Amino acid sequence: MSDSSPSPGLARRTLLQAAVGTPVAAAAVLGAQPAQAAEAADADSPRFTLAVVPDTQYLFDEGGSDPEPVRATFRHVVERRREDGIVFLAHLGDVTEHGTATEMRQADDVFRTIDGRMPYSVLAGNHDVSGDDQRGDTPYLRTFGPRRFARSATYRGCSPDGYHSFHLFRAAGRQWLLLALDWRVSDAGIAWTKSVLDAHRGLPTILTTHDLVYPTDGGGAQLSDHGQRLWDQVIRRYDQIFLALGGHYWPAGRTTLTNDHGHPVHLHITNYQDRYYGGAGMLRYYAFDLARGVIDVSTFSPWLQARRDPTALEAETHELTGDTDRFTVELDFDSRFPPAPLPALPAAKVVIPGTVAYWRFDGEGLTGADGSPVAAGAVARDLSGNGNDLTVTRLHDGPADVLTFSADHHRAAPGHGSLRFDGGQSPDRGAVLRTSATAPLTRARFESGYTIETFLKLPDPFTGDHAFMGILSWEGRSGDAGKTSGWSPDEPTCSLNLSGERFLQFVVYPVDRDADPTSWSHALPVGRWTHVAVVNDGRRTVVYVDGSRIARNAAEDSRGITTLGKPFALGGTQFAEKYGQGYYGWLGDTRIVARALRPEEFLTR
Structure with missing residues (x-):
């Protein structure tokens, strides 16, 4: 997010783009792959976790940065992958403060620690890029473009411009679709997004972007100008989208809207850069429990939680328990997304x-x-x-x-x-x-x-x-x-x-x-x-x-x-x-x- 106060009419930057995305073939991923991936979560358990990392821009700032909180967050996610059932990690944009090559090299060095060890997505925020998804080459694209994800098990393709991507992961015995959209989506980007959704009808879908909803009083949220565009042209029309996440604004907030099919869509702001130490690598867990029909949400900083003798600021920030930071979303998954019947078996089997x-x-x-x-x-x-x-x-x-x-x-x-x-x-x-x-x-x-x-x-x-x-x-x-x-x-x-x-x-x-x-x-x-x-x-x-x-x-x-x-x-x-x-x-x-x-x-x- 910019350093100025959030404003719903403020033109932040745009998203990614259009045309059917296909996986990029066998290009080398940037950075060395770790020798061994962390043990994966149980893909058939009804409980799993989506990890979300919002704006990290103040921790990748060549004017004075400290990426160690982000490094600690990634280390936590890898170490806890099996125990916490973490199936995917999504970054919500504004990776860096200025989007320079120097800052991207700093970010690249930290993200290398999870390459090959945890499936993840990254999208561009207004501090990483300018203009919409037709902007062309940038340090961000050279760092977090298609080549980085070519070997990821969940990566399925990107838009022709390279700024939008989509990922499929398996959890709770079924496939899930996650869209990672640039902060400003052009018409081409909208067309590409629709093509992906059309090709994966029926898959429960999580949409991530940078600028989606801005906060209102009492922990609520309202669609921003860009969020309204996404809502009108994509989200409300595609019943498979049940959760949409953005950063950019603060404080955290959430709202629930009803789509064209009469079903709820949950839209959340996750951003803590205004908190102590630029958010201290804050991590949000979306803990899905299909057996109970809920998503339990929690927010904490692994870096601060590791402090043995925390200061007062560290102690009050290491875990956030307000109504917009720790809550439960109710969702009847089997009703909204009935699992496909298994094929009939012959009696001999x-x-x-x-x-x-x-x-x-x-x-x-x-x-x-x-x-x-x-x-x-x-x-x-x-x-x-x-x-x-x-x-x-x-x-x-x-x-x-x-x-x-x-x-x-x-x-x-x-x-x-x-x-x-x-x-x-x-x-x-x-x-x-x-x-x-x-x-x-x-x-x-x-x-x-x-x-x-x-x-x-x-x-x-x-x-x-x-x-x-x-x-x-x-x-x-x-x-x-x-x-x-x-x-x-x-x-x-x-x-x-x-x-x-x-x-x-x-x-x-x-x-x-x-x-x-x-x-x-x-x-x-x-x-x-x-x-x-x-x-x-x-x-x-x-x-x-x-x-x-x-x-x-x-x-x-x-x-x-x-x-x-x-x-x-x-x-x-x-x-x-x-x-x-x-x-x-x-x-x-x-x-x-x-x-x-x-x-x-x-x-x-």
Whole structure:
């Protein structure tokens, strides 16, 4: 930023440019590459961090500079790359104070410390360059142009002028697009930016530039003249852009605007050059947590945090905790950017050694138009080849739409279809899919262990009384098997149910004792697919929800499943050998294996 006070109408300098960007081929990166890259973050974890470095101009000033704070920031990012899940570092421009060759050499020397060790982007600010992105050659371009990034794993190309670049990085099991735009974007730059976005439709996108929004009272922010141009011509039109970051102005601020698609876009100022020691190499973490649907933002100076005996100024600046420096952004990533379903798998890939039964609902006899009724008597074949076919029965003479085919499915499910059950109480209604009384599954005892898996989804809103609806079970009375220690001799010998609080209940009567070890989960979510696995190793049972073991697993020993030669059923649980309500929600691929599986062997792949 300039040394004068920020003004929304002040013409700062421009951005980069246009035309489809393609990676620059095999040109040598400026500076020597370190021998070994830092250990990368886990690309499949739902948690990762984008590191952001704003205006460093006062620390690269040939009139009197000290680049050590920036060097310390880069060292911190490399050292903490794995622990903090840092997948990328973005600089927001105004690298130097005057943009001279001397200052660029100073910056080059510091940035060399992360070349090849941390993927990053740099863009030009008004103190690095003048004019818009058609300015031609500059010391900045010779230092931070395409040649520098040619070997970067995330770099995918630049605009013809060399001042704009785009990067793809992998995090949380998906790809993300980051645009690094010059401080003044020409019409050519706008066209290039659109071409990149058009070529990467659907990728969640972070836009970085130097001049975007300026601060208003109370920590807010408002589009600057240049920011308004970007908003009108690019940001508001492309729904994939959810976060836009700029520096240039101070103090820090933020605002949220609604794009043309009705979705929020978060726009932030990150700049601390007005703070002690020119910002002291201030670093901002954008810590993404897709499991919680949030981005946790924090701001600190690694250089100042390393002080053993800090002065008062150092102590008050090493970490910033104001409302514009430390906050949380809520964003439902899966809703805004639904992950693409994994390709369907043939049954042969799913029928692993020990598979007793495997059913999916995208095959002959069950499929039709989305929402079409599934007829009574329709058969879901046991794709394990063991003869445990399931036949549809509507309970209590229910209507045809009590069971329908659905194209909806868990993104990782091998089969791309499901069944929608519309069971309920008052009056009892539902549908079940049952094996025959002679199917092998009716007699299996699983004394060496077992794994029972299914995909389920509860409706949102979850209306009506569905307390203790059955998901799957074996028919028959536990009392007829000589089991008297449980809640009632009229309950079945094994069932998976859902309580009124939406807690899973897995209850089983083992073959070797009169006991009913019961496991209870937390409240299951509504409106999204959940994978459930019940795993028994021949001694104890552990229930997993979405690959995580629950806390309230049964403490008692449990070997095998007591069966009475009666059908296995999906979609309901008997009491006193009668079905009441049926299941309410979706059920997808279901598999039973006669051994304990590890989580990495589950149907979720």
